[in-house]
Structure formats: structure tokens, C-alpha cells
Amino acid sequence: MMNSFAFNIPFVSIFLLMLAAIVTPLLPKRNRLPEKLSCCVVGLVAILSAWLLYSLTSYGQSLTFNYSMGHYPAPWGSELRAGPLEAVLALFFCVAMLLSLTGNFSSTAEDIAPDRRQIFCSLVNLLMASLLALTYTNDLFTAYIFVEINTIAACAIVAAKDDPEATRSTMRYMVISVTGSALIIFAICLLYELTGYLSMQHMNGAIRALVSAKSYLLPLSVALALMTVGLAIKSALYPFALWLPDVYVNLTNASGAILSGLVIKGHIFLLIKIFYRVFGLDLIHMLHMDTAIFILGLLSMIVGSVHALREMNIKRMVAWSSVAQVGYIFLGIGLNTSAGIAAACLHIIVHASVKTMLSTAAGGLSNAAGHKKGLHALMGTFYINRWAGLGLIAGAFSMMGIPAFAGFASKLSLTMASFDHSFIVWSLAGLAVSSVMNALYYVPAVIVVLTHNKEAREDFTASAPPTLYKVSMFVFLALNFYLGLFCVPLLRLITRGVNAL
Amino acid sequence: MNEDTKEILKKFFDWVVGNGPRPENEVVSPEPPPDLPFTQRPRDRYSRFREATLRERYNQWLELHGFHIFSILYSALSVLMCVVIVSLLLATVAELPPTLSTSQRPSPAHNEVIRRYVEHAPRETGAQNIVAGLLHRYRGFETFGESAVMFTSAVSVLMMLGASRRNKFNRELSPKDAASGRNFLQRGPPDEPILREAAPILIPVILMAGCAVIINGHISPGGGFAGGAILGMALILAANAYGFGRVHEFFDERAFVISTSTALIVYTLSCGYDFFTGANQLQTFIPNGTIGNILSGGLILPANICLGFMTAGTLYAFYVLFSEGDM
Numbered sequence: 001m002m003n004s005f006a007f008n009i010p011f012v013s014i015f016l017l018m019l020a021a022i023v024t025p026l027l028p029k030r031n032r033l034p035e036k037l038s039c040c041v042v043g044l045v046a047i048l049s050a051w052l053l054y055s056l057t058s059y060g061q062s063l064t065f066n067y068s069m070g071h072y073p074a075p076w077g078s079e080l081r082a083g084p085l086e087a088v089l090a091l092f093f094c095v096a097m098l099l100s101l102t103g104n105f106s107s108t109a110e111d112i113a114p115d116r117r118q119i120f121c122s123l124v125n126l127l128m129a130s131l132l133a134l135t136y137t138n139d140l141f142t143a144y145i146f147v148e149i150n151t152i153a154a155c156a157i158v159a160a161k162d163d164p165e166a167t168r169s170t171m172r173y174m175v176i177s178v179t180g181s182a183l184i185i186f187a188i189c190l191l192y193e194l195t196g197y198l199s200m201q202h203m204n205g206a207i208r209a210l211v212s213a214k215s216y217l218l219p220l221s222v223a224l225a226l227m228t229v230g231l232a233i234k235s236a237l238y239p240f241a242l243w244l245p246d247v248y249v250n251l252t253n254a255s256g257a258i259l260s261g262l263v264i265k266g267h268i269f270l271l272i273k274i275f276y277r278v279f280g281l282d283l284i285h286m287l288h289m290d291t292a293i294f295i296l297g298l299l300s301m302i303v304g305s306v307h308a309l310r311e312m313n314i315k316r317m318v319a320w321s322s323v324a325q326v327g328y329i330f331l332g333i334g335l336n337t338s339a340g341i342a343a344a345c346l347h348i349i350v351h352a353s354v355k356t357m358l359s360t361a362a363g364g365l366s367n368a369a370g371h372k373k374g375l376h377a378l379m380g381t382f383y384i385n386r387w388a389g390l391g392l393i394a395g396a397f398s399m400m401g402i403p404a405f406a407g408f409a410s411k412l413s414l415t416m417a418s419f420d421h422s423f424i425v426w427s428l429a430g431l432a433v434s435s436v437m438n439a440l441y442y443v444p445a446v447i448v449v450l451t452h453n454k455e456a457r458e459d460f461t462a463s464a465p466p467t468l469y470k471v472s473m474f475v476f477l478a479l480n481f482y483l484g485l486f487c488v489p490l491l492r493l494i495t496r497g498v499n500a501l
Numbered sequence: 502m503n504e505d506t507k508e509i510l511k512k513f514f515d516w517v518v519g520n521g522p523r524p525e526n527e528v529v530s531p532e533p534p535p536d537l538p539f540t541q542r543p544r545d546r547y548s549r550f551r552e553a554t555l556r557e558r559y560n561q562w563l564e565l566h567g568f569h570i571f572s573i574l575y576s577a578l579s580v581l582m583c584v585v586i587v588s589l590l591l592a593t594v595a596e597l598p599p600t601l602s603t604s605q606r607p608s609p610a611h612n613e614v615i616r617r618y619v620e621h622a623p624r625e626t627g628a629q630n631i632v633a634g635l636l637h638r639y640r641g642f643e644t645f646g647e648s649a650v651m652f653t654s655a656v657s658v659l660m661m662l663g664a665s666r667r668n669k670f671n672r673e674l675s676p677k678d679a680a681s682g683r684n685f686l687q688r689g690p691p692d693e694p695i696l697r698e699a700a701p702i703l704i705p706v707i708l709m710a711g712c713a714v715i716i717n718g719h720i721s722p723g724g725g726f727a728g729g730a731i732l733g734m735a736l737i738l739a740a741n742a743y744g745f746g747r748v749h750e751f752f753d754e755r756a757f758v759i760s761t762s763t764a765l766i767v768y769t770l771s772c773g774y775d776f777f778t779g780a781n782q783l784q785t786f787i788p789n790g791t792i793g794n795i796l797s798g799g800l801i802l803p804a805n806i807c808l809g810f811m812t813a814g815t816l817y818a819f820y821v822l823f824s825e826g827d828m
Binding site for chain 1: 589590592593596597598608609610611612613614615617618638639640641646647649650652653654656657660661758759762763765766769773775776777779780781
């Protein structure tokens with residue numbers, strides 16, 4: 001049996017982050033204490049998650065357990081649930097969050113006023129707590145509460161930069177995101193009315209009974225559709241993704257990395273969990289939701305890339321590329337096999353670490369060019385901030401799927417997963433076209449950054465990047481190569497986790 | 502391909518690229534000397550009327566009518582979409598199981614979950630009010646999350662609206678304040694004699710009612726959120742009767758942050774104790790007490806008090822931040 005402290009880690013992680021968030025407004029502002037506290041707590045939670053992962057997997061057979069929050073077991077009280085997949089996602093979310101905080105430590109100080117920075121840190125902690133809760137939850141209503149925290153905190157983080165454009169795009173983001181929340185709560189109400197449970201495994205049993213009795217199929221499919229659309233709005237799948245580029249362009253670097261790298265991933269994993277644990281893959285297939293998700297994913301891959309091709313602003317380009325990458329994840333979910341979902345989970349991890357790196361790098365480069373975001377203004381910035389340049393190149397290669405970079409691993413596993421599926425032609429064609437289009441917009445960006453630009457050198461005011469930036473970028477690059485070169489054990493772990501879901 | 506088809510194709514091609522019809526008496530320009538560089542050769546041997554290309558004509562048409570057509574299409578599609586969604590949802594609602602369970606059509610929601618809540622909640626939680634027991638004991642994690650939602654929204658609003666505190670007394674005055682030349686803190690109480698006379702009678706009563714609702718939360722309907730809302734109303738009434746400056750003397754932004762965070766820390770720690778002992782199946786040292794007494798229900802009473810403090814502060818903060826833009 002596993003160590004008794006490791007059993008408490010899911011609860012302790014969420015609890016520590018919540019407590020840190022609540023304490024942060026009381027801290028003194030000097031020495032950037034709130035930000036240091038956030039970094040420490042997120043780092044601590046990362047270590048705890050690694051410990052949990054180690055103790056879950058070190059017994060040969062992978063282990064899952066339920067953790068009841070309070071004195072009453074599942075159908076009455078609420079529960080958390082942890083297995084290898086949850087632990088590995090929590091670990092990577094924490095690492096990506098920590099790196100995007102430390103990497104943008106100095107640019108956050110430039111962009112956000114000190115008064116606001118304290119609350120910004122509190123919101124970052126709340127956001128991280130809600131991400132972990134979405135990862136570990138075993139109860140639909142708990143999931144909704146933390147979706148709500150996630151939405152509010154994400155909106156406030158977007159608005160942290162005191163700038164009218166940022167406020168405008170926040171309003172837009174909030175309206176769209178709240179629509180998504182409304183759809184989700186409506187779906188949960190329908191499911192509760194039909195089953196009488198909120199806990200995921202009990203709900204699954206009740207839904208199986210309903211389906212075998214062939215009763216209430218229409219409300220079930222409407223609930224599934226509402227849930228899927230609600231979560232797709234929040235995770236920026238294509239037809240619902242038009243908010244992302246507008247929001248993204250006005251963000252501080254840290255918020256950008258957190259928003260496109262992490263916030264949308266929590267919702268995608270919740271959707272996977274709901275598909276797998278509440279409805280079950282057979283029912284998803286019976287109601288044709290897998291085909292719908294597959295088509296939307298394919299569309300997102302292509303259209304996101306086409307939009308990215310037309311952008312001249314590096315931040316908007318990165319945002320549209322996020323939409324395309326979310327399409328890859330949904331493509332994997334749409335395959336509706338455990339291999340497909342494992343590939344989707346691997347891509348969640350890869351994209352969380354690569355996109356945070358790309359955002360940090362793009363922010364560093366545009367700061368080096370004097371806060372300009374147009375692609376042409378970035379000419380030659382590689383020679384001012386070499387670490388950011390390296391990050392952009394590695395991130396771009398990873399998004400294109402060059403071997404040895406992180407994106408290759410997940411694209412390879414997506415390809416392998418689609419081999420024994422009837423959609424193989426569509427899936428392979430989509431992957432190929434989208435990869436070529438990724439190259440079409442990332443390669444020019446890399447070339448521009450690498451081109452010498454003697455005239456503009458004098459305009460560039462930025463000095464060398466701070467040590468913390470270099471260290472974070474080094475860890476980002478190391479993580480990227482680790483995911484690209486040694487992904488097989490990780491993929492095996494994820495597959496075990498998916499089978500244990 | 503016969504000549505007619507060729508002619509039609511050529512006409513169509515001309516129409517697309519914008520070559521006008523050929524003039525009646527076509528002038529063929531003389532053959533250019535062959536040694537002329539390519540760039541200086543005349544572009545077309547025929548002199549033609551230049552017309553707008555298809556694309557230019559489309560753009561002009563779009564500029565003239567585009568917005569109109571877009572708005573018609575947009576509204577038509579919105580109406581269509583709404584009709585589809587509404588009819589789908591109505592069909593869903595018609596198929597839902599009944600709320601009241603009958604023997605012919607049992608309601609799935611009436612299962613062992615509800616039964617245990619209704620039958621055993623007072624005995625298991627020590628709270629006579631089943632809803633309070635449900636919120637704080639069976640579903641404590643969700644209530645904790647809900648209080649975190651409130652905290653998140655409070656600090657978000659504080660960050661977005663109350664950020665001008667460094668130059669609080671010399672910031673730009675809003676149009677409302679510019680007439681008197683004073684900001685909302687220096688402005689005296691509004692000229693509302695009825696309110697000013699009624700406030701000293703009403704405020705103590707409201708405060709008492711709020712406290713009663715909070716403290717009896719586990720016995721009778723009410724609880725932290727409801728009682729806190731009543732307390733917050735007392736603060737808002739005081740601000741309207743005596744001016745924001747008077748309330749600001751004892752409840753400014755710092756006091757708000759300290760009271761909210763402290764209350765929430767206490768609440769979080771008590772929740773954490775409950776979750777930790779519950780999950781590890783440890784014995785708690787907090788007795789449930791006799792059902793119906795004030796000191797019963799374990800940690801529900803302190804939790805309600807903390808939530809009351811937080812809700813009162815948050816509601817007042819929302820009011821003052823949204824109406825005056827600062828706190």
C-alpha cells in the first residue's frame with residue numbers, strides 16, 4: 001500500500017494553493033514578496049505531485065484511489081480521485097506555471113503596477129488551485145465550482161495590465177466564457193435530473209442503466225452536446241475560438257503564457273474525464289459525438305493555421321497557432337480510442353510546456369525590440385536576447401514536428417493512434433496539411449528573428465535578459481528536448497493512466 | 502471548340518479581368534520594334550476601354566450594400582439559431598422525468614442520496630437545519646469552493662477598480678464630484694432627511710437581524726451567506742445616510758482586505774481539518790452537540806460566522822467600488 005502522506009497529496013496541493021491565495025493580499029508589498037510566495041508554493045506543489053506520481057507508479061501495477069473530502073463517502077459527499085494520469089498532468093501543469101512565472105518575473109514588474117501585482121499573484125494561485133481541482137475532481141458539481149473560479153481568475157489576469165484595450169478584450173472574453181459556463185451548468189442540471197447523482201462513477205452507472213433501458217436518450221444527448229460545446233468554448237476550439245487572439249494580443253507575457261498554455265488545458269482534461277468517466281466511450285460513439293469532435297478538431301487545425309498565416313503580429317500568430325494545436329488535441333479525443341486519448345493527453349502536456357515557452361520567448365523578443373509586436377520589428381532581435389531567440393526557434397520547430405523536439409512526439413503518437421481507425425485518411429491528411437502550414441508561418445518568423453539588422457540595433461533599448469529568464473528558458477529547452485527524445489516511457493505511463501481512468 | 506464558344510469564353514474572361522468591349526473601329530497599334538526592352542513595350546496591342554475588374558466591382562458593391570446584407574443575414578441566422586435551440590430545449594424539458602416521484606413514473610433523482618440527506622442529516626451533522634448540514638458537512642468542499650469564488654471576484658474587482666489608491670485624494674474628480682470639488686470621501690452626507698432620521702433606528706435592527714441569521718444558521722433557515730448579505734445592507738445604508746467618509750473611517754480598503762482574508766483563512770483551516778480527518782478516517786475532537794442548541798453542529802457555527810464577515814465586506818466593497826470607483 002502506498003505511503004499515507006502521498007494519499008493526501010491531491011488535497012494538500014489544492015489546499016496549499018488556496019491558502020497561499022488568501023494570505024497573499026495580507027503580505028507586505030516590498031521585495032516582491034507575493035510573487036516569491038507564489039513561485040515557492042507552485043514549486044512545492046510540483047514536488048508533491050512528482051512524489052505522488054512516484055508512489056502511484058512504483059508498485060508495478062498502477063494504482064488509483066478516491067479521496068473523500070469530509071466524513072461522508074462518494075454519493076453523499078464529494079470526492080477527489082488520483083491516478084497516474086492526474087498526477088502526471090498536475091506535475092506538468094505546475095512545472096509550466098512555475099516556469100512561466102519565473103521566466104516573466106521581470107516583465108511582469110514592468111507591465112503591472114505594484115498595487116495590482118499583489119492581487120495578480122493571489123489570482124495566479126487561485127487559478128493554479130482550480131486547475132488542479134479540475135484535474136483531480138471526481139464530482140461534476142465540484143468541477144463546475146472550480147470552472148467558475150478558473151473563469152473569474154482568468155478574466156482578472158487578462159485585465160491585470162491597466163490598458164483600455166485590455167479591458168475591452170476582457171469584457172469580450174468574459175461574455176463568451178460565461179456563456180460557456182452557463183451551458184456547462186445547464187448540462188450538469190440535466191444530468192442530475194436524469195441520474196440523481198453528481199459523483200462521476202455513480203452517474204456513469206445510472207447513465208448505463210438509462211441507455212440499456214433506452215429511456216431519456218434525447219435529454220442525455222442534449223446534455224452531452226451542451227457540456228461539449230460549453231467546454232469547447234472555454235478551451236478555444238475553432239468555431240468558438242474567436243476570443244483568443246483578441247485577448248492574447250493585449251496580455252502581459254506571464255498572463256499570455258498562463259492563458260494559452262494552461263487555462264484552456266484544464267477544461268480539455270475535464271472534457272476527457274467527462275467523456276471517459278461519466279458517459280463512457282461507447283455512448284459517446286453511439287451519439288456520434290466523437291465524429292463531431294473529430295471534425296471540429298480537423299477544422300480547428302486547418303483554419304487556425306490559415307489565420308496564423310495571415311497575421312503580421314507575433315502575438316496574434318502565436319494565439320492562432322494555439323487554436324490549431326487545440327485542434328490536434330480534439331482530433332485525438334475524436335478518435336475515441338484509449339490510444340487516441342493518450343495521444344491527446346500527451347499533446348496537452350507537450351503544448352502546455354511548448355506554448356508557455358513560446359509565449360515567454362515571444363514576449364522576451366518583443367521587449368528586446370522595444371515592446372513592438374509586429375513581425376518586421378523583430379528583425380535581428382535574436383542577437384539581443386539569444387535565450388528568447390533560442391526559445392522561439394525550439395518552440396517553432398516543436399510546433400512543426402521536427403524530430404527531437406517535443407511536438408514530434410505527440411504528432412507521432414497521434415499518427416500511430418489513428419492507424420487502426422476508420423478516419424485514418426482524414427486524420428493523416430489533416431496532420432500533414434496542418435504541419436506544413438505550421439512550417440509556413442513559423443519558418444518566416446524564425447528567419448526574421450535571425451536576420452541581422454544593423455540600422456535598428458540602436459533603437460533597441462533592452463539590456464541583456466536577467467539571469468532568472470535565462471535559467472527558466474534553459475529549463476524550458478531541456479523540458480522540450482526531454483519530451484521530444486524520451487517520450488516513450490511518458491506515453492506508456494499516460495496510456496496506463498488512461499486505462500485506469 | 503467552335504468559334505461561338507470561344508467568343509463567349511473570351512467575353513466572360515474580359516468581363517472578369519475588366520477589359521471593356523472592343524471599340525467599333527478597332528485601332529491596332531503598330532507592331533513595336535523588336536529591340537525595345539520588354540518593360541517598355543506597349544502592354545496591349547488593342548486600345549480598349551478600361552473597366553473595373555470583377556473583384557473591384559464586388560468590393561464596390563460590398564461597400565455599398567455589404568453592411569446592410571450582413572445585418573439582415575446576421576439577424577436571420579440569429580433568429581433561426583434561437584428557434585432551433587429553443588425548440589430543442591423545449592423538447593428536452595418535455596422528456597425530462599417528473600419532479601414528483603410516482604409509482605408509474607419514478608423520478609431518478611429520488612434515490613438513496615436524497616433519502617440519507619433528509620432522514621439522517623440532523624443526527625449525522627448535529628445541525629437541525631438540513632440545508633446547513635448539507636452545505637457544510639456533506640458538501641463542504643463545494644461550499645469552500647463557493648466562498649473562494651466570492652473571494653476571487655472580490656479581489657478581481659478590487660484590482661480592476663480600486664487601483665488608484667496611491668493618489669486617492671488628488672486623483673481626477675469624476676463629473677459628479679467636480680461640481681463640489683471634493684471626492685466621494687470628502688463629500689458630506691447626501692441631503693436625505695428621511696434616510697438620516699430612519700438610519701439610526703434601522704441600522705441596529707438590521708445588524709441584529711443579520712447576526713441572528715448567522716448565529717442560528719445551523720438551527721433555522723439562514724446561514725453565513727444570507728446573514729452576511731443582511732449585514733452588508735446595513736453598511737450600505739450607513740454609507741448612504743451618513744456619507745462614504747464615515748464608513749471609510751472604520752471600513753476602508755485595508756480593513757476590507759484584512760477582515761475578508763482573516764475570515765477566509767479561519768474558514769479554510771476549519772474546512773481543511775474537516776476534510777483531512779474525514780479522508781483519513783480520524784476521530785474529530787469537535788462534538789456535534791445537542792440538536793437545536795446554539796453550540797451544536799460542530800464546525801458549522803464558526804464557518805457561518807467567517808462566511809458572514811466575508812459576505813458582508815464583499816457586498817459593501819462591490820457597492821462602493823461600482824458606484825464610486827474607489828474604496
